[in-house]
Amino acid sequence: MLNERKLAVLRAVVEDFVNTNEPVGSRALADRHPLGVSSATIRNDMVALEEDGYIAQPHTSAGRVPTDKGYRFFVDRLSSVKPLSAPERRAIESFLGGAVDLDEIVARTVRLLAQLTRQVAIVQYPSLTRSSVQHVELVPLGNQRIMMVVITDTGRVEQRVIDGLEAVSEHAVGDLRAMLNRAIAGCYLSDVPEMLDGLPAQVPPEHRGIAVSVLSVLLESLVDRHEEKIVLAGTANLAAVDFAASFRDVLEALEENMVLIRLLGEAKDPSMLTVSIGEENFHEGLRSTSVVSADYGVGNQSLAKIGVVGPTRMDYPGTMGAVRAVARYVGQILAGQ
Amino acid sequence: MLNERKLAVLRAVVEDFVNTNEPVGSRALADRHPLGVSSATIRNDMVALEEDGYIAQPHTSAGRVPTDKGYRFFVDRLSSVKPLSAPERRAIESFLGGAVDLDEIVARTVRLLAQLTRQVAIVQYPSLTRSSVQHVELVPLGNQRIMMVVITDTGRVEQRVIDGLEAVSEHAVGDLRAMLNRAIAGCYLSDVPEMLDGLPAQVPPEHRGIAVSVLSVLLESLVDRHEEKIVLAGTANLAAVDFAASFRDVLEALEENMVLIRLLGEAKDPSMLTVSIGEENFHEGLRSTSVVSADYGVGNQSLAKIGVVGPTRMDYPGTMGAVRAVARYVGQILAGQ
DNA sequence: AATTAGCACTGTGGACCAAGGAGTGCCAGG
DNA sequence: CCTGGCACTCCTTGGTCCACAGTGCTAATT
Numbered sequence: 153m154l155n156e157r158k159l160a161v162l163r164a165v166v167e168d169f170v171n172t173n174e175p176v177g178s179r180a181l182a183d184r185h186p187l188g189v190s191s192a193t194i195r196n197d198m199v200a201l202e203e204d205g206y207i208a209q210p211h212t213s214a215g216r217v218p219t220d221k222g223y224r225f226f227v228d229r230l231s232s233v234k235p236l237s238a239p240e241r242r243a244i245e246s247f248l249g250g251a252v253d254l255d256e257i258v259a260r261t262v263r264l265l266a267q268l269t270r271q272v273a274i275v276q277y278p279s280l281t282r283s284s285v286q287h288v289e290l291v292p293l294g295n296q297r298i299m300m301v302v303i304t305d306t307g308r309v310e311q312r313v314i315d316g317l318e319a320v321s322e323h324a325v326g327d328l329r330a331m332l333n334r335a336i337a338g339c340y341l342s343d344v345p346e347m348l349d350g351l352p353a354q355v356p357p358e359h360r361g362i363a364v365s366v367l368s369v370l371l372e373s374l375v376d377r378h379e380e381k382i383v384l385a386g387t388a389n390l391a392a393v394d395f396a397a398s399f400r401d402v403l404e405a406l407e408e409n410m411v412l413i414r415l416l417g418e419a420k421d422p423s424m425l426t427v428s429i430g431e432e433n434f435h436e437g438l439r440s441t442s443v444v445s446a447d448y449g450v451g452n453q454s455l456a457k458i459g460v461v462g463p464t465r466m467d468y469p470g471t472m473g474a475v476r477a478v479a480r481y482v483g484q485i486l487a488g489q
Numbered sequence: 490m491l492n493e494r495k496l497a498v499l500r501a502v503v504e505d506f507v508n509t510n511e512p513v514g515s516r517a518l519a520d521r522h523p524l525g526v527s528s529a530t531i532r533n534d535m536v537a538l539e540e541d542g543y544i545a546q547p548h549t550s551a552g553r554v555p556t557d558k559g560y561r562f563f564v565d566r567l568s569s570v571k572p573l574s575a576p577e578r579r580a581i582e583s584f585l586g587g588a589v590d591l592d593e594i595v596a597r598t599v600r601l602l603a604q605l606t607r608q609v610a611i612v613q614y615p616s617l618t619r620s621s622v623q624h625v626e627l628v629p630l631g632n633q634r635i636m637m638v639v640i641t642d643t644g645r646v647e648q649r650v651i652d653g654l655e656a657v658s659e660h661a662v663g664d665l666r667a668m669l670n671r672a673i674a675g676c677y678l679s680d681v682p683e684m685l686d687g688l689p690a691q692v693p694p695e696h697r698g699i700a701v702s703v704l705s706v707l708l709e710s711l712v713d714r715h716e717e718k719i720v721l722a723g724t725a726n727l728a729a730v731d732f733a734a735s736f737r738d739v740l741e742a743l744e745e746n747m748v749l750i751r752l753l754g755e756a757k758d759p760s761m762l763t764v765s766i767g768e769e770n771f772h773e774g775l776r777s778t779s780v781v782s783a784d785y786g787v788g789n790q791s792l793a794k795i796g797v798v799g800p801t802r803m804d805y806p807g808t809m810g811a812v813r814a815v816a817r818y819v820g821q822i823l824a825g826q
Numbered sequence: 827a828a829t830t831a832g833c834a835c836t837g838t839g840g841a842c843c844a845a846g847g848a849g850t851g852c853c854a855g856g
Numbered sequence: 857c858c859t860g861g862c863a864c865t866c867c868t869t870g871g872t873c874c875a876c877a878g879t880g881c882t883a884a885t886t
Contacts, residue, residue, distance in 0.1 A: 177849050190859050195850070213849050213866045253648055255718075291624040291640060301638060301646065303628060309638065311590055311646050381592075387724055388744055391737030400728030407725055514878050529830055532879070550837050550878050 154204070160187055161197045162206055163230045166218045170467055175215030220430035220464060223442070227427050227468050234469035236477045240268065244481050251485070254278070254307040258383055261458065261482050266386025268474040271462035274412055274445075277381035278306045278455035278486065280341045280374060287337060290329045290366065295319050298362075300369060304341070306455060306486055314369045324359045328366060331355070341374050382412050393463045401437035406461065411435050416445050416457040425472050430464040440464060444471050448479040450487040458482070491541070497524055498534045499543055500567045503555045507804055512552030557767035557801060560779070564764050564805050571806035573814045577605065581818050588822070591615070591644040595720055598795065598819050603723025605811040608799035611749055611782075614718035615643045615792035615823065617678045617711060624674060627666045627703065632656050635699075637706060641678070643792060643823055651706045661696045665703060668692070678711050719749050730800045738774035743798065748772050753782050753794040762809050767801040777801060781808050785816040787824040795819070 154162075164185045168176040178191040178198060187194065198216055201207045206222035209215065218226065236244075247264055251257040258275050265273035283306040291299045296319060302310040331354065336347050348367055355363040384406060395402055405411050415435070418428060428443045438461070445459030458479055460471055491499075501522045505513040515528040515535060524531065535553055538544045543559035546552065555563065573581075584601055588594040595612050602610035620641040628636045633656060639647040668691065673684050685704055692700040721743060732739055742748050752772070755765060765780045775798070782796030795816055797808055 175849090179849075191849095192852095192859050192861090193857085195852095196858085199851080209850085211866060212851095213847095213864085215849065253650075286630065286636070287628040289626045289628070289638065291626070293623065293642075299623070299640060301626065301640065303636060303638065303648070307648070307650070309646055309648050311640075311644070313590070313644070385744065388737050388740035391735065391740055398728065400725050403725035403728055407722065512878090516878075527830055528878095529832095530828085533829085536880080546879085548837055549880095550835085550876090552878065 154200075157187065157189070158197045158201060159230060160185075161194055162201055162218075162222060163226060165198075165201075165207055165216055166222060166226045166230070169217055170465055173465065175210055175217050177215035180215070218465075220432065223429045223464055223468070224432075227429070231469045233425065233476060234473040236268075236473055241477065244268075244478060248481055248485050254309075257307075257482065257485055261478060262383045262385040265458060265460060265474065265478045266389065268478070269460045269462065269471050270386070270389050270392075271460050271466065271471065272384065272386045272390060272406060273458070273460055274416065275383050275458045275482075276413070276416055276456035277383075278308060278449075280304060280308060280310070282340065282342070282449075282453050282455055283308065284338055284340050285336050285344065288329065288332045288370070290325050290332070292320060292322060292325050298325060298366065300366060300373075302370070302373065306450070310373050312369050312373050314365055318361060320359075320362055324362065328355070328359065328363055332366075332370075344374055345371055380409055380413065382409055382416075384412070389462075393465075395440045395463065397437055397440045402441060402461075405435050405437035411438075415443055415461075416459050418445075425476055427468065427472070442466055442468075444468070444475050446475045446479040448482045448486075450483055455483075455486070491537075494524065494526070495534045495538060496567060497522075498531055499538055499555075499559060500563060502535075502538075502544055502553055503559060503563045503567070506554055507802055510802060512547055512554050514552035517552070555802075557769065560766050560801055560805070561769075564766070568806045570762065570813060571810040573605075573810055578814065581605075581815060585818055585822050591646075594644075594819065594822055598815060599720045599722040602795060602797060602811065602815050603726065605815070606797045606799065606808050607723070607726050607729075608797050608803065608808065609721065609723045609727060609743060610795070610797055611753065612720050612795045612819075613750070613753055613793040614720075615645060615786075617641060617645060617647065619677065619679070619786075619790050619792055620645065621675055621677050622673050622681065625666065625669045625707070627662050627669070629657060629659060629662050635662060635703065637703060637710075639707070639710065643787070647710050649706050649710050651702055655698060657696075657699055661699065665692070665696065665700055669703075669707075681711055682708055717746055717750065719746055719753075721749070726799075730802075732777045732800065734774055734777045739778060739798075742772050742774035748775075752780055752798075753796050755780075755782075762813055764805065764809070779803055779805075781805070781812050783812045783816040785819045785823075787820055792820075792823070 161181065164181050164187070165176050168181065168184065178194040181187065181194050182191040198207065202216065205219055206225060207216040208219050210217060244264060248257065248260055251260050258277060262273045262275040265275070283304040286303040286305050289301040293299050293313065298314045298320065300312050300314060331351065335351055336344050339347055348371070351367065352360055352363055387403065387406065390399065390402060418426070426445050430442060431439055433439060433441065433443065440463065441461050442464045443459055443461050445457050447454040447457050449455040458475065460475055462471065498518065501518050501524070502513050505517065505521065515531040518524065518531050519528040535544065539553065542556055543562060544553040545556050547554060581601060585594065585597055588597050595614060599610045599612040602612070620643040623640040623642050626638040630636050630650065635651045635657065637649050637651060668688065672688055673681050676684055685708070688704065689697055689700055724740065724743065727736065727739060755763070763782050767779060768776055770776060770778065770780065777800065778798050779801045780796055780798050782794050784791040784794055786792040795812065797812055799808065
């Protein structure tokens with residue numbers, strides 16, 4: 153049975169442990185928090201909390217430390233997201249505002265988030281699937297190759313060289329470009345395959361081979377590897393922490409793009425903050441870390457995710473506040489582009 | 490006076506210390522290396538080497554450790570670059586071969602280099618200054634904005650949105666694009682400013698405002714921030730090492746793009762391997778690391794640099810071999826694109 | 827003159843131990 | 857149901873001791 157006071161004790165344990173990084177004892181709690189009861193009473197509450205699995209002691213005669221379950225409860229029920237201060241908001245705004253292209257927006261975002269949270273920040277490039285085609289450009293390279301550039305409304309540019317063609321004329325390329333743009337400019341990328349379905353039939357037979365090559369590369373470039381682009385910053389912040397798992401394991405996990413993608417991907421509820429704590433993480437090396445992630449996007453379209461990785465012993469309210477704020481600002485910046 | 494044998498001793502000290510990471514003593518040397526003299530003689534030589542500053546002992550009654558000066562001498566005079574094995578070469582080739590665009594070439598290169606050397610790899614994107622303009626594309630976005638895309642022959646794509654224009658017609662944009670391409674297609678980027686000098690004068694007055702905006706953005710996009718794009722991999726490999734400087738300092742230095750740029754930039758002799766050892770590095774946090782870097786490029790044009798950062802206690806011949814080999818392959822791949 | 831064997835000397839690191847202290851669990855009384 | 861008190865546990869710290877690895881020096885040898 154968790155009464156009010158026990159919850160207050162749990163909250164205090166989490167907060168103190170996050171601050172000091174040392175097991176917190178009953179006396180220290182009684183001193184630092186206005187719980188209105190003596191340390192003996194707190195000890196009794198702690199026994200109850202320990203029986204329920206919210207806290208644990210590293211060894212007899214040590215203070216208590218929150219378990220993953222304890223953090224989970226803290227995040228779900230005992231804390232609320234802490235909004236950023238006004239100066240912090242202004243700093244975000246001005247820092248992100250100066251970016252000139254998508255690469256720079258992403259780069260600045262990730263550094264910003266790392267700095268705000270003093271942890272490792274992860275930012276995923278906006279997904280192509282939910283953005284639409286702004287323009288397709290075909291540029292002949294010499295005589296037998298074409299470079300294709302797809303520009304999307306989220307500022308992302310996808311490029312491919314199409315190789316091994318029969319000789320192509322400038323003119324034919326121009327026609328094909330016009331035809332392509334007529335067919336798919338403005339479309340969502342996810343609709344592109346459908347829109348291109350009947351296209352080869354409209355191409356004059358002598359250029360059909362080229363058209364088919366171009367289309368196949370175009371379609372291929374739209375599938376799959378878009379969410380793969382992920383940027384990281386702030387790994388140096390990990391050095392301050394000591395993990396149960398070896399430091400190396402954490403770094404290794406963070407270098408695996410697929411791991412990061414899945415890490416962010418686990419966020420259940422779009423447009424909400426998601427927190428994954430310790431053992432909840434699927435990856436071995438990250439069992440002693442927590443991940444706070446959020447969607448960002450334009451309007452109510454989610455484009456991709458951002459997140460923060462830190463020790464389970466992290467300042468959840470603060471981190472959540474920073475992640476949420478940055479996600480919102482990135483969305484605004486992208487919308488304004 | 491450094492006679493032959495003393496050099497052999499120095500070489501042996503470096504090699505053994507790199508292998509074992511423990512101060513190497515005279516007995517161990519006499520056992521493991523065919524120097525043909527007793528440990529007492531080696532001790533005498535070591536005293537001489539220590540007086541000259543090539544080796545040092547952490548404390549009395551410990552073995553000797555190479556100093557930065559010792560490593561420097563080893564690299565310059567006592568070792569030669571170790572070529573990669575045939576299977577390694579094949580691995581590089583097939584791994585880099587599968588890349589579809591510049592981003593992926595760079596991403597694969599950096600991972601490859603990190604894996605080969607088991608250290609931190611750095612790859613700089615090909616510089617724009619030495620590449621030439623393949624094509625300039627202008628795409629109207631709505632009515633008052635234009636997206637400009639510059640495609641270079643090294644596969645790099647630079648994009649910018651030009652904002653705050655008076656209303657522009659499709660037609661005017663088309664004219665401007667044609668004019669731009671006529672003026673600068675095929676030019677080296679470094680020559681572009683010159684080529685564009687008289688251009689505004691040729692534009693009909695009613696579109697001159699737009700032309701000027703476009704040109705200023707174009708010129709601006711060509712200056713400066715091109716070498717800034719740098720990619721890193723293998724930081725997890727640092728965890729295995731213990732530095733004199735704190736781990737954190739090293740990671741922090743590596744997250745500063747400007748530091749990396751300068752680090753690579755210090756390479757003196759283009760198209761050669763450069764090694765910067767310990768205290769030779771300008772950055773505080775990197776005083777206990779060494780950097781091996783090399784240029785890569787197409788033909789004999791240097792486009793950018795790649796490098797490896799590791800502990801001063803590194804396998805120089807092997808690392809140098811890997812860096813050189815990878816640099817060459819990247820050049821080839823870029824040439825073939 | 828260079829090399830070698832022998833030996834005394836010296837810091838380091840690990841094992842062992844004792845004292846100190848933080849924090850607990852439990853009990854008896856308010 | 858709360859609290860003060862107390863015995864107990866286990867970690868941490870510091871100190872001592874010893875073994876070890878490796879040195880520097882000297883005297884003998886080639």
